[in-house]
Structure formats: C-alpha cells, structure tokens
Amino acid sequence: MSTQAAPLTPISLKDGPSADATLARCRELVEPALRKAVQGLHPGPGRIASHAFGWCDADGTPSSGGGGKGVRPALAVLGTEAVGANADVAVPAAVAIELIHTFSLMHDDIMDGDERRRHRDSAWKAFGTGPAVLAGDALFALAVRTLAEAGGTGGGAAVHQLAVMMGELVHGQADDVLFESRPWSGPGSVSPAEYRAMAVRKTGALLGCATALGPVLAGAPPLLTDALARAGREWGLAFQAVDDVLGIWGDPAVTGKPVHSDLRRGKKTLPVLGAIAMDPSLGPRLDRLLTVNPDEAAVRRAADLVEEAGGRAYALRDARTRVATARDHLRAVPLAGRHVDELVALSQLLLDRRV
Amino acid sequence: MSTQAAPLTPISLKDGPSADATLARCRELVEPALRKAVQGLHPGPGRIASHAFGWCDADGTPSSGGGGKGVRPALAVLGTEAVGANADVAVPAAVAIELIHTFSLMHDDIMDGDERRRHRDSAWKAFGTGPAVLAGDALFALAVRTLAEAGGTGGGAAVHQLAVMMGELVHGQADDVLFESRPWSGPGSVSPAEYRAMAVRKTGALLGCATALGPVLAGAPPLLTDALARAGREWGLAFQAVDDVLGIWGDPAVTGKPVHSDLRRGKKTLPVLGAIAMDPSLGPRLDRLLTVNPDEAAVRRAADLVEEAGGRAYALRDARTRVATARDHLRAVPLAGRHVDELVALSQLLLDRRV
Numbered sequence: 001m002s003t004q005a006a007p008l009t010p011i012s013l014k015d016g017p018s019a020d021a022t023l024a025r026c027r028e029l030v031e032p033a034l035r036k037a038v039q040g041l042h043p044g045p046g047r048i049a050s051h052a053f054g055w056c057d058a059d060g061t062p063s064s065g066g067g068g069k070g071v072r073p074a075l076a077v078l079g080t081e082a083v084g085a086n087a088d089v090a091v092p093a094a095v096a097i098e099l100i101h102t103f104s105l106m107h108d109d110i111m112d113g114d115e116r117r118r119h120r121d122s123a124w125k126a127f128g129t130g131p132a133v134l135a136g137d138a139l140f141a142l143a144v145r146t147l148a149e150a151g152g153t154g155g156g157a158a159v160h161q162l163a164v165m166m167g168e169l170v171h172g173q174a175d176d177v178l179f180e181s182r183p184w185s186g187p188g189s190v191s192p193a194e195y196r197a198m199a200v201r202k203t204g205a206l207l208g209c210a211t212a213l214g215p216v217l218a219g220a221p222p223l224l225t226d227a228l229a230r231a232g233r234e235w236g237l238a239f240q241a242v243d244d245v246l247g248i249w250g251d252p253a254v255t256g257k258p259v260h261s262d263l264r265r266g267k268k269t270l271p272v273l274g275a276i277a278m279d280p281s282l283g284p285r286l287d288r289l290l291t292v293n294p295d296e297a298a299v300r301r302a303a304d305l306v307e308e309a310g311g312r313a314y315a316l317r318d319a320r321t322r323v324a325t326a327r328d329h330l331r332a333v334p335l336a337g338r339h340v341d342e343l344v345a346l347s348q349l350l351l352d353r354r355v
Numbered sequence: 356m357s358t359q360a361a362p363l364t365p366i367s368l369k370d371g372p373s374a375d376a377t378l379a380r381c382r383e384l385v386e387p388a389l390r391k392a393v394q395g396l397h398p399g400p401g402r403i404a405s406h407a408f409g410w411c412d413a414d415g416t417p418s419s420g421g422g423g424k425g426v427r428p429a430l431a432v433l434g435t436e437a438v439g440a441n442a443d444v445a446v447p448a449a450v451a452i453e454l455i456h457t458f459s460l461m462h463d464d465i466m467d468g469d470e471r472r473r474h475r476d477s478a479w480k481a482f483g484t485g486p487a488v489l490a491g492d493a494l495f496a497l498a499v500r501t502l503a504e505a506g507g508t509g510g511g512a513a514v515h516q517l518a519v520m521m522g523e524l525v526h527g528q529a530d531d532v533l534f535e536s537r538p539w540s541g542p543g544s545v546s547p548a549e550y551r552a553m554a555v556r557k558t559g560a561l562l563g564c565a566t567a568l569g570p571v572l573a574g575a576p577p578l579l580t581d582a583l584a585r586a587g588r589e590w591g592l593a594f595q596a597v598d599d600v601l602g603i604w605g606d607p608a609v610t611g612k613p614v615h616s617d618l619r620r621g622k623k624t625l626p627v628l629g630a631i632a633m634d635p636s637l638g639p640r641l642d643r644l645l646t647v648n649p650d651e652a653a654v655r656r657a658a659d660l661v662e663e664a665g666g667r668a669y670a671l672r673d674a675r676t677r678v679a680t681a682r683d684h685l686r687a688v689p690l691a692g693r694h695v696d697e698l699v700a701l702s703q704l705l706l707d708r709r710v
Binding site: 175 | 396397398399462465466467468484485486488489491492493496497499500503504506510511514515517518519521522523525526528529530532533707
C-alpha cells in the first residue's frame, strides 16, 4: 500500500488497469446481452428503454453516449471474477442489475418530478408518465426473467437475492420521499441513523446486490458473497454521500440537474444532517429558511450555512471512510487480488465523480 | 352433462360446491398469508396496498368488502388440488398472483387515467401518482420474493413462469394503449386477430399463470400444467370479452366506472371489432362518430350501432365458447374430477359477473 497516495486517488494500483479500461472491458462483455434482452421488449417500452440506455433519441434515432457509466454491471463482472468464476457467468446478473437500475431511475424520476436525467429529458418527460411507468415495469419483469433463465447452481438463490433487494429499494425510496416532509429540527427530525438506514436500502442494496449477484449465481461460498455484498453496500453509501454533495453544490451544467433542488424540496441529505449533528443550532435556522416555498436567496443561504458548519466536508469524509471500509471487507477474505484491485479502483470513481 | 342447463349456468354441478363456497374456502386459506406478506411492507406502500385489497380506507381505518372476489388466488388453489397436490403448496403461488394482479390494476389505472376502482378511488387518485407507482413496485417485488421463498421441486420453474407472464402483461398493456390511437377502419385498423393477441397477453397470461403456477410449484407433469395454463388463458379471454361488454353497456352504478368510457377513449374492444367484422360499413361510421372528442350523443349512437350489428352478442358468444373450450382442455387430461368441477363452476362467474 502506497503511503504517498492522496486520499482521493486509487491505492496500490500503479500497475493495474485503469477504472476506465475496466469499465470498457465489462461494457464490451455485458452490452450485447443487454441489447439483445431489450430488443425482445414490445417496441413501445423498448424505445423508452433504449432512450434511457442512451442508445437512441426520443424519436428513435440511434445515438450514443447518453447512458450511464456502467459501474453496476462492471461490479457484477468483477465480483464474479474475484471469486474465481468465469466472467461469462456474470453476464445475466450484470444485465439484470442494469435493467433494475434503469427501472428504478425511471420510476424515481416520476416520483421526484425530475425532468432531466443524464443531460436529456427523463423518461416521463420525454414519453409521458403512463408509458414511463409501463417501461419501468417491462425492465423489472425482464430483469427477473433474465436471471431466472440463467439457471446454474445458484440460480434460485440469485433470484431470491434480487427480489429481496427490490423490496429494500422500494422501502428506501418510500422513506426518502417521506423524509422530505419532516422538519430539520425538533422531535420529528430525521436522525443520521435514520438517514443511513434509508440510504443503505435506497442505494446500498443495489450496489451490494450488483457486486454479489454474479458470485451467488456461480455458487460461490457465503464467506465470499457476504464480503462482496457488504463492500457493495459501503460503496452505495459512499455513492449516496457524494450524490448528496452534488445535489447541493454540483454544477448544473455538469450534473444536468437544477442547482440546490435537494434543499428546495426538503430532501434529507448527509451534508445537512452531518452539519446539524455538529451544530444543532443549524436545524431551527434551516427550518425557518426552507419550510415554506423558499426563494433562491434562502436556498443559497441554507447551502452556505451547511458548508460553513462543515457539512460538505463531513459527507465527503464519510464517503472516503466507506470506500476504505469496503476495501478492508474485500481484503479480509480470499478473493483474487487482481480483481479486488480492479474493484477498489472502480470504487474510487464513486468519490471522484462530478455527475 | 345436463342438456336442460341454460347456456350461462354451470354444467354437471348439481351436487358440487357453489362457486361462492369455493371462493370463501380459498380466501380462508390464502388471505392470512397475503396479509402477513403485505404487513412486511414499508407503512407507506403498505397502506396503499391494504386500501387496494379493501382492508382499510384511504386514511387507514380498517374496512372490509372493498377488495376483489379473489378469483385468481382461488384458481391457484384449485389448480393445485386438481393435480393431486396439497392446497397448502398453492398458498405462495396464490399470494404471488394476487399481488401481481393488484400491482397491475394499480399501474394500469395510472396509465388509463381511471379514477375509480371497485367503487372507491383508485390508488393514484387516493394517494397520488408517485406513491401509487411505488406501491405497485412494492407489490411486484413482494410477489417475486414470495414465490422465490416457496422453494420446493418447481420453485425455479415457477419464478420463471411468473417472470414470463409479467413480460406478457406489460406487452399486452402496451398494445392495448397503442390500439386506442388506431382507427376503426382502413389500413391502420386493429384486426380481431391483433385484438386476441393483445387480450391473451393482457388478461389471459395472468389467469393462465394463476391456474398453473401452484401445480408448477408442486412439480406436476407438463401434460397437466399445460392443460391448466391453456384453460386459464381461455378464461382470461372470456373475462376480457365480458369486461369489454360491461365497458360499453355496464351499469355505472354497478361497475363503478363511467358509462361508455371505452368507446370515448377509442379502446379497441371485442364487441366493436366483432360488429365491424360482421358489418364492415360500421368501421368508417364509427371513425366519423368517435374520432374527435365525441360528445355523449355520439358515443351513445356508436354503442347503439354496435349493438344493432350484433357486437354485444358476438362478444358474449365468444366468452361462452372460450369457457367451454377451457372445460374441454381440463377434461382431456387426468385431473381430479371434483376440483375440475370447482374450476368449471368458478369459470361461470366470469360469464355471469356484472362488475
């Protein structure tokens, strides 16, 4: 381990592949199967899905570059390789995970009223709410089917794990939405522990499942699949912490989301909860500033107060700690070192990302 | 077989249990497990689900009688008993099917803009679109989880069958919505064959799966599960044909839906397509009457034209034929006669129902 490494740069990977190369390799392995699965959908939901994956514009014209980075399917591939199984085994798991991820973005954007996603209209904005609901359902069904057809030693356990994760995802999203109407101070306020329980379901469950699902499918021993799942959950919490920071201070031109939208809607995020934990007088001040239709000046003032109280640094510190904890989970069990290095390098992307 | 039986009354069931008694027996078996599963949900989606099942009002006050009749879970129980397996084996299948049925009503009501369901506000109307999307997702995830946890000989096959059915459901719903914008005549019109392909997915798939899923879970031979699935699909088509008739001529006070709503929105239904097949001059007339924001007089005139051309009788005849075909499928294979009788008696409800 290099002691010279800066806190946000990869550790002990001088000679390993870059995260970008890893993402490209995994994408090459997974994308043909993902495209094939989506091509089997009804053309209506199929086009909405293709738009969400960045494969076409809203009118169906082929395009590229509008999808996600493919971190989750890459975790599925690397997790599988780390337990010594062939990467091909991971493909149905990676496809199922990417389908579920896209389903959840599609439905969450409806619930949150988010009009933009990855610099383009969100599905409901481009195609209407009803069609976006249906396209999400189509992706969900396709994910279960893809995994159910994978068969193999751990087929049943993998489907069960996916279903449990889906329940957690819904539970976390329900809490996230409910938290918006709770105050920043007083007896009804959201504690950091409640926030973490929400975030580990809303974001951690999917990343944990992504990392462990291929290994479960391959029939890997619980010692290994549990460590991978735990690491994935930590990455999910780190991802959410950085997402929360970007939701307040991110550059709208880069994130593609309106500035300060999380504060304006009362979303309970880690920088704010961390700031309040360090300076309890902040809670009542935020309630006064943000409760009733705050104007832009009030929201900007709230963001400044949170930053001054150290909330931004708190969330980023939390993210770094979680990425380090995840690495420790992986290094404590006999996994293939090279692929653990790739996983660790990939997890750094969660900290360094701007979108 | 009694030759005196009127076409719409049960056949050869003089001494068998009534459909109502069968529904009550199956409900008693399935409902505790269904309630237990739903109680495990997050309280937000959980209350929306309880409202949809008729267990509480929108404000959470316990109530009763607002749910469905429970035909689908009863099919799961009877199908299982018909292959000689213990009814207990059917419970997770019956629960999964009822969860999926309720999920699909919840999301379909959003897509169709239907404000009423079973004489109460639909989920999106009572709780908002976002919460209804999420509650539907919660039921979907819970269905997969319930079945995945059932285990047993046919656990993997049952989950696969559920996932395939879900894909069909989405495909059928997508077609149904797309068909609304197609004309009643000319090259873009919907043929009866296209209608049937839509209806067998949208409605037949779920009833086919309901009838075969318990037997699949119990590891019954394909000869039997295929016959049960085929019978269920026929019942689904019969159900849809009667639903189509009620959607035009049903009493709004009984159905709880606005009169003529299917015609007003251009929904392609069997009575109309049947009428046009018998009298092709009807298509252009309906296009003139219904295409641009039809008023109530135009819609009533259209309903009268379809009735005069024999469309209503056509759809009801189709429903009766399908119920008879289903009975033949069941009687062609070695199933337990008493339970086949119960299935046949239950299927008569699809013809006799008014809501």
